[in-house]
Amino acid sequence: EHMDRPVRRLRMEHGLNIRDMGGFETNDGRVTAFGKLLRAGVLQKLTPQEWGRLKEYGVRTVLDLRSLAEIETGRDAVPEGVEWYHCPLQTEQIDAKDITGSAERAFAGSLTDGYLNIVKTNGALLASAVRQLIAGLEKGAVLFHCTAGKDRTGILASCIFTLCGISQEDIVADYEVTYTYNKKGMNRLLRMLDEETRGRMEPLMRSDAESMERLLAFYQEIRLSKYLEAYGLTEEEMETLKHYFLV
Numbered sequence: 707e708h709m710d711r712p713v714r715r716l717r718m719e720h721g722l723n724i725r726d727m728g729g730f731e732t733n734d735g736r737v738t739a740f741g742k743l744l745r746a747g748v749l750q751k752l753t754p755q756e757w758g759r760l761k762e763y764g765v766r767t768v769l770d771l772r773s774l775a776e777i778e779t780g781r782d783a784v785p786e787g788v789e790w791y792h793c794p795l796q797t798e799q800i801d802a803k804d805i806t807g808s809a810e811r812a813f814a815g816s817l818t819d820g821y822l823n824i825v826k827t828n829g830a831l832l833a834s835a836v837r838q839l840i841a842g843l844e845k846g847a848v849l850f851h852c853t854a855g856k857d858r859t860g861i862l863a864s865c866i867f868t869l870c871g872i873s874q875e876d877i878v879a880d881y882e883v884t885y886t887y888n889k890k891g892m893n894r895l896l897r898m899l900d901e902e903t904r905g906r907m908e909p910l911m912r913s914d915a916e917s918m919e920r921l922l923a924f925y926q927e928i929r930l931s932k933y934l935e936a937y938g939l940t941e942e943e944m945e946t947l948k949h950y951f952l953v
Contacts, residue, residue, distance in 0.1 A: 712740030715887065716763070720751040723855040723887040724760075727863065727880075727951075733871035736952040742847055743839070743951060745863050747855030747888060750780030757785045766846030769793045769838055771858040789842070793835035793850070795858045796824050817910065817917040821861055822924055833937035835862055836869075840943050843950040854892075856884040856913050864921060868930050869944055870952060874922050881918040885911070 716724045724747075728740030741764045749768075752760075768782055768790045777792065784790045825832060835850070839862070842848035852858035860881050867877045892911050896904050931944065 713763075716744075716759070718752065718756045718759070720753060720756055721746060721749055722891050723747040723884055724849075725855075725880075725883075725887075727866070730867065730872045730876045730880075732952060733873070736948075738867075738870065738872065738951055739953045742843060743866065744847060744849040745855060745859050746849055746851035747859070747884075747891075748780070748853045749782050749851055752783070754783075754785070757783065757788075760849065761785055761788055764847035765849045767791065767839075767842030767848045769835060769842070769848065769850035769862075771795050771835065771850060771852040771862065773798065776853060789845070791838050791842075793831070793838050795831050795835060795852075795861060796828050797831075817857065817912070817914075818920045820857065821917060821921045824858070824861055825921070825924065825928075829933060829937045832861070832865065833934045833939045836865060836934060836939055836947075837943060839866070840947045840950075843947065854884065854888055854911070856881070856888070860884070860913070860918065861921070864918060864925070865930065865934075866947070866951070868922065868925050869934075870948060874919070877922060878915050878918045882913050882915055885913040 712728055713726055714729070716726070718724060723745075725745050726740050727743040727745060728738050730738045732738070744760075744763075744765065766788055768784050768788060770777060770782055770790065770792050771794060773794055773796070774792075782790055839848050839850060850859060850862055863880065864877050867880070888911070896907065896911075899907060931939075935941070
């Protein structure tokens with residue numbers, strides 16, 4: 707069904723930020739295909755029916771970018787016929803008992819610095835997630851996610867878009883909408899926190915353009931494709947990515 711009905715955001719009660727990465731133009735005039743790559747936030751509350759819809763949409767591979775500690779609090783109940791891989795983008799554990807403190811440490815107190823740190827210090831993990839995503843495309847659609855579907859998911863999405871020649875404005879715009887889609891869930895979470903914690907947590911929930919703009923500038927500085935090649939991503943794999951994801 708997914709090819710006749712491309713959907714920009716899949717409306718699901720238990721997954722607020724599940725989005726298709728299709729419909730963006732590249733610098734050489736191609737377009738990212740619908741039904742190939744999906745980005746999402748936490749999936750642990752999805753019902754079997756909702757998983758069924760993702761499978762029907764073509765999802766055959768799920769990449770979980772969360773830390774081990776987060777996975778232990780809620781695994782993805784992927785249905786039969788969907789493969790699940792753990793692809794953490796950082797070695798820091800996000801501790802479910804101290805989400806604010808561990809998130810601040812993992813993101814170095816600010817999202818902008820946190821994104822740069824993840825790419826700078828975890829090049830091997832990032833390259834390995836990109837490679838796993840490309841391998842998955844040969845079997846069908848790949849969905850990748852973290853907890854908010856914004857930070858680690860945003861880094862991997864921005865990597866893929868950059869490798870494919872999507873414009874910076876499009877990458878930034880795609881990053882910015884997460885805040886809006888997650889607002890319902892975030893408000894629920896914030897209500898459970900005391901005022902001081904809430905004040906520390908709120909900035910980490912935003913998806914402001916500047917955070918992504920700075921990361922994209924950094925990709926140019928390090929020449930992202932060369933950087934990932936240094937960690938084992940091959941030119942052949944990058945061609946495979948374009949073969950499946952671009953029309």
